Amino acid sequence: MLTLTENATAIVKELTTAPDAPETAGLRISSAPETGFAVAATPQPEPGDLVVEQDGATVYLDQPAAEQLDAMVLDAGVDETGSLQFGLMAQG
Known part of the structure; x- marks a missing residue:
């Protein structure tokens, strides 16, 4: 599962x-054909999204x-x- 650095x-x-912002607000990462990934703050998950919570x-x-x-x-x-x-890096 995706993890976050302290900075992230x-x-x-x-x-x-x-x-x-609502309590359900989060950062959404979605696949984007041309650019790889799209990243945006969002008020809530989309149906089917995986939720990753780490340190708040x-x-x-x-x-x-x-x-x-x-x-x-x-x-x-x-x-x-x-x-x-x-940025993304492999888990070590």
Whole structure:
């Protein structure tokens, strides 16, 4: 199952715990034919999504993404231009 680094956990929680966000808010990763994956904050999972919860961070994965990311670790950070970047690496 997908796991999150400490950085990714903090960023996902920051993106999804705004005062007006529902308790079911999470980061959704879905498979995208052209780009590999699409990542977006969402108020709730879509039907059939796999729910990954880690240290208060919630990530939703559509079925193809869940299969592709099963043994991966999600990392996140902010680059030198201030843009949010997500990365994946194999679980060690």
